[in-house]
Structures are given as structure tokens and as C-alpha cells.
Amino acid sequence: MPSNVAFAKRLRANRKHESQSAIKTAPPKACEVMHSNAKTLIFLYADTRPIPNVYYPGDFYSGPMEKAALLASGSYSRYGFTCIDWVSAYNTLRDGPKQAQVLTILHGFVGEVDASWYIYLSTRTDGACVQVKSGLKGDIAKVTVDLLLTWMGVEKDPSSIKEGQEEGSLAELLRYISVTEFESIENEQDESTLPYFPTTMRIELDRNKNSEVKLTTDAMKEYVPRKTAPMPDFTEEITSIINSVPDTEMYPCIFLDPTLDFSYKWHDYTYDGSNRPISYMTRSELLQIGRSCNPGVLRRFGAILTRFTIISSAREMPDHISSTDANHVAKIPLVLIKEKYNRQFWKVLLHTIEPGTKLPARSAALPAALSLRMGIVPLMKVAEHCLTVWLLSNVWSSILVLNFKLELRA
Incomplete structure (x- = not known):
């Protein structure tokens, strides 16, 4: 008072x-x-x-x-x-x-x-x-x-x-x-x-x-809505998956460097409402990647794909990243694309953007396809591997496969 x-x-x-x-x-x-x-x-x-x-x-x-x-x-x-x-x-x-x-x-x-x-x-x-x-x-x-x-x-x-x-x-x-x-x-x-x-x-x-x-x-x-449970947070599960990778297989890995600024100057923000810092892309928006293929979400995620940092060895790791706690900058090893890790790479990649975000297998195929469509060279092999396994291990109707191809061309 x-x-x-x-x-x-x-x-x-x-x-x-x-x-x-x-x-x-x-x-x-x-x-x-x-x-x-x-x-x-x-x-x-x-x-x-x-x-x-x-x-x-x-x-x-x-x-x-x-x-x-x-x-x-x-x-x-x-x-x-x-x-x-x-x-x-x-x-x-x-x-x-x-x-x-x-x-x-x-x-x-x-x-x-x-x-x-x-x-x-x-x-x-x-x-x-x-x-x-x-x-x-x-x-x-x-x-x-x-x-x-x-x-x-x-x-x-x-x-x-x-x-x-x-x-x-x-x-x-x-x-x-x-x-x-x-x-x-x-x-x-x-x-x-x-x-x-x-x-x-x-x-x-x-x-x-x-x-x-x-x-x-x-x-x-x-x-009037009723009290509901919060959206699932898979942070612990994803952290466990990353920690299961031995040090000898941690590289190459991918992460988002929070010190890199790709946004416009602050006074330009009012003219572009989608121009938000990378860290503010929400979990709901990310999950839309597999739900509705929202073009605005895909454009923004495509921009984020070009901003990832990929390093091939511990010697290449920037000092400010190596000294940062994994809870603040998640580093996803590319080896997670392998079968022995249940091909989790594309499922957990969005954890680097919004911690705790995990995609189901079908939804995870779309970011892989998008990276191929955009020609993200460091991710092409893991993307090709994901799509090959996805298309061969799932019996989809010809209509669904055709729709997926049309999404790639969009």
C-alpha cells in the first residue's frame, strides 16, 4: 500500500x-x-x-x-x-x-x-x-x-x-x-x-x-476456459539425449550463437512485427512447422537455419560459447542422426531455439526438407539421411507424398 x-x-x-x-x-x-x-x-x-x-x-x-x-x-x-x-x-x-x-x-x-x-x-x-x-x-x-x-x-x-x-x-x-x-x-x-x-x-x-x-x-x-496443464517441456529428455553422446562423437555439432545479432535496428521494429530476436520464436510457432506449414513460420525458421553455427572439432569452439552453460546455449551433435541414437537430430534441433521443444518424427522431416530446399550445405547429409529413412520406413498414401513434394517447392 x-x-x-x-x-x-x-x-x-x-x-x-x-x-x-x-x-x-x-x-x-x-x-x-x-x-x-x-x-x-x-x-x-x-x-x-x-x-x-x-x-x-x-x-x-x-x-x-x-x-x-x-x-x-x-x-x-x-x-x-x-x-x-x-x-x-x-x-x-x-x-x-x-x-x-x-x-x-x-x-x-x-x-x-x-x-x-x-x-x-x-x-x-x-x-x-x-x-x-x-x-x-x-x-x-x-x-x-x-x-x-x-x-x-x-x-x-x-x-x-x-x-x-x-x-x-x-x-x-x-x-x-x-x-x-x-x-x-x-x-x-x-x-x-x-x-x-x-x-x-x-x-x-x-x-x-x-x-x-x-x-x-x-x-x-x-x-470460459478451465484450468489446464502447461505445454509439455522436453528439456530433461533432450538434455539426457545429448549427454548420452560420448565426447569422441560430440563433433560436429550445431548451435545458435546468442551474441550474433541479425535483427534490424530497434527503431525499425514497428514496421516489421516479425522482426524479433531469434530467442523469441515461440514453441507454438515452432510446433506449427509440422501442423499447418504456416508460411510465416517457415520463412522465419528458414532464416534461422542460415544463422546456425556448425563446428567440426572442439578446437573450433568459440571461447564465449565453450564457457557458456549448456542450459543457455544447447549444442546438438550431428551424430544424433544415426540409428543407434534413434535418429533424434531433427526432432531435438528446435531445442536450440526454444528450450524443451521436440518434434515428432513426421514433423521433424519438414525442417530437414526445408534445409535441402535452401541448400544449407553443412546440413545436407543429415537432411538427406532423415528424408530417406522417413520415406522408406513410413507407408504414406500417394496423396500425402505429393503434398509433401508441393510443400518443398513452396
């Missing part, structure tokens, strides 16, 4: 009208204080939309101040940079080292266009978005408790609903009807965002994509 009082005393009016809030600082602040060993439930309260990353109209808005805070070196324990773009913010909350579900509670006067930003964030983090009809603190508290109890799986009628009077509910649940283009959205500048959260006021929200449902008992059971 004393810290809150001190904070309030430091506030100063700037004599400017603020029509938008610095809500984008909320996700990185949450990531800064969350724990990595459990998924966090976030209640996000808002009365206006975030400041779009497309434009910052000058002193009329607080955009430049928020932007500067997010891009400051080391801001929010380095999470600030990842949340300047709304799509990147969802990626960070859903698949970053510290994961969260977002339950958004909106003020009653938030319009449909503004609300769509929060519907997107809540939907993508497997949460829910609710709009309270009034601004009374008692109503907001009741809706909050109802959402929390539903998330916990407690069988209890919502206190925000008058029994037998559904029209008397205090809130409405906002959701999308169609989410067919979700996976292809890369950043706020992507035209695919327009039906979901328009980034300019000139665009009208497609009402066919959005719906409002009264927050009844049945609606909460159907649409």
Missing part, C-alpha cells in the same frame, strides 16, 4: 487529452513478475483499446511514451520489446518461457472495434473476454469472481446472474464466430487482422466475425 500511495503522489497532469491507454505495458509487466513453472491467470481490465503499432499521431496520444518505455534497453526484464506488437504480445504470453491465460473484463462503454483487440488477445491465450454492462465496482467484482470460479471448475451459479432472469445478467461474453485466419496473422500490419482487430479507425469491424453472448451459467460453462 505505501508504494501505491507514493506512486499516486508522483503522478502529474500533462494537460493533454488521452483517448488511449498504455495497455501494451501490461503484458511485459506481467511476464516480468510471473513464474515460469506454472501458467498464470491474468485478469486484464480495460476501458479503451491499445495504441495501434501502425501509427503514432504525435503529442495528442501517449503513444511515443509507451513506445519508448517498451523499447528501452532491458525494459520489463527484456519483455518490453516483445510486446510492442499486439500479435507478438500474445505469442509471448501464450508460448514464452512464462505462459498465461488472459481473462479480459471491459467497461460497458468500450465499442465493438476497440473490444475486438481484447477478444483477439483472450482467444489466442485460451482465455475469455467479458464486457460488464455497468461501471459499478460491485458488478465488476461479481463478474470477476464468477470467471475465476468457472476457471477453477467450481460448480456454482454465477452471482452476476439473477436466477431465472437471464436478461438481468451483469455482463456479456464477447467471442469470435470464425477464426479461420488466426494462424496466418504475423503482426499488426498484416491485412489478415482487419476482420479481428482493425488497426485503423477507418476500417469497420466485420460483425459476422464477432458475437455477444449473455453471461449465463450455460454460457460460462461452454465458453
Whole structure:
């Protein structure tokens, strides 16, 4: 409480009208204080939309101040940079080292266009978005408790609903009807965002994509998520696989050098939402390699393939890498492609990008094919070996094989 009082005393009016809030600082602040060993439930309260990353109209808005805070070196324990773009913010909350579900509670006067930003964030983090009809603190508290109890799986009628009077509910649940283009959205500048959260006021929200449902008992059971287990982390298993390789077979090996910077300058970031540091490619994005062949993910992973460092002996290992703990820079020996190691190389390669990520055999064949398609010479032999074994040991239909060849040409 004393810290809150001190904070309030430091506030100063700037004599400017603020029509938008610095809500984008909320996700990185949450990531800064969350724990990595459990998924966090976030209640996000808002009365206006975030400041779009497309434009910052000058002193009329607080955009430049928020932007500067997010891009400051080391801001929010380095999470600030990842949340300047709304799509990147969802990626960070859903698949970053510290994961969260977002339950958004909106003020009653938030319009449909503004609300769509929060519907997107809540939907993508497997949460829910609710709009309270009034601004009374008692109503907001009741809706909050109802959402929390539903998330916990407690069988209890919502206190925000008058029994037998559904029209008397205090809130409405906002959701999308169609989410067919979700996976292809890369950043706020992507035209695919327009039906979901328009980034300019000139665009009208497609009402066919959005719906409002009264927050009844049945609606909460159907649409409000339940507490779930976190995404599997295979770090221990992958570490065991790497440690099973004797020192005499550790080379050649492959790793990502964290000291190499391939990104644009920080001030160019707002014009390319996909231009994130390599370490911020999320596990969900990586797993999409084998699920949907998302072109944005493949392009980014293709760029990462060209940034790997491969060395053939211990003498070639850079000093700063040899002195770095394996938990921070994973080194994958190419010998893992052999049968005696169950051909694990391509399955565990993504561990170098997002620790704990492991692909099934079928999905692992696609990165191998992509490296062949791009002509990554140091990886060609292990890629050819993977694809040869994969095609010979699996009886796929001719349609599936043809589809795989088409993916290679894409």
C-alpha cells in the first residue's frame, strides 16, 4: 500500500487529452513478475483499446511514451520489446518461457472495434473476454469472481446472474464466430487482422466475425476456459539425449550463437512485427512447422537455419560459447542422426531455439526438407539421411507424398 500511495503522489497532469491507454505495458509487466513453472491467470481490465503499432499521431496520444518505455534497453526484464506488437504480445504470453491465460473484463462503454483487440488477445491465450454492462465496482467484482470460479471448475451459479432472469445478467461474453485466419496473422500490419482487430479507425469491424453472448451459467460453462496443464517441456529428455553422446562423437555439432545479432535496428521494429530476436520464436510457432506449414513460420525458421553455427572439432569452439552453460546455449551433435541414437537430430534441433521443444518424427522431416530446399550445405547429409529413412520406413498414401513434394517447392 505505501508504494501505491507514493506512486499516486508522483503522478502529474500533462494537460493533454488521452483517448488511449498504455495497455501494451501490461503484458511485459506481467511476464516480468510471473513464474515460469506454472501458467498464470491474468485478469486484464480495460476501458479503451491499445495504441495501434501502425501509427503514432504525435503529442495528442501517449503513444511515443509507451513506445519508448517498451523499447528501452532491458525494459520489463527484456519483455518490453516483445510486446510492442499486439500479435507478438500474445505469442509471448501464450508460448514464452512464462505462459498465461488472459481473462479480459471491459467497461460497458468500450465499442465493438476497440473490444475486438481484447477478444483477439483472450482467444489466442485460451482465455475469455467479458464486457460488464455497468461501471459499478460491485458488478465488476461479481463478474470477476464468477470467471475465476468457472476457471477453477467450481460448480456454482454465477452471482452476476439473477436466477431465472437471464436478461438481468451483469455482463456479456464477447467471442469470435470464425477464426479461420488466426494462424496466418504475423503482426499488426498484416491485412489478415482487419476482420479481428482493425488497426485503423477507418476500417469497420466485420460483425459476422464477432458475437455477444449473455453471461449465463450455460454460457460460462461452454465458453470460459478451465484450468489446464502447461505445454509439455522436453528439456530433461533432450538434455539426457545429448549427454548420452560420448565426447569422441560430440563433433560436429550445431548451435545458435546468442551474441550474433541479425535483427534490424530497434527503431525499425514497428514496421516489421516479425522482426524479433531469434530467442523469441515461440514453441507454438515452432510446433506449427509440422501442423499447418504456416508460411510465416517457415520463412522465419528458414532464416534461422542460415544463422546456425556448425563446428567440426572442439578446437573450433568459440571461447564465449565453450564457457557458456549448456542450459543457455544447447549444442546438438550431428551424430544424433544415426540409428543407434534413434535418429533424434531433427526432432531435438528446435531445442536450440526454444528450450524443451521436440518434434515428432513426421514433423521433424519438414525442417530437414526445408534445409535441402535452401541448400544449407553443412546440413545436407543429415537432411538427406532423415528424408530417406522417413520415406522408406513410413507407408504414406500417394496423396500425402505429393503434398509433401508441393510443400518443398513452396
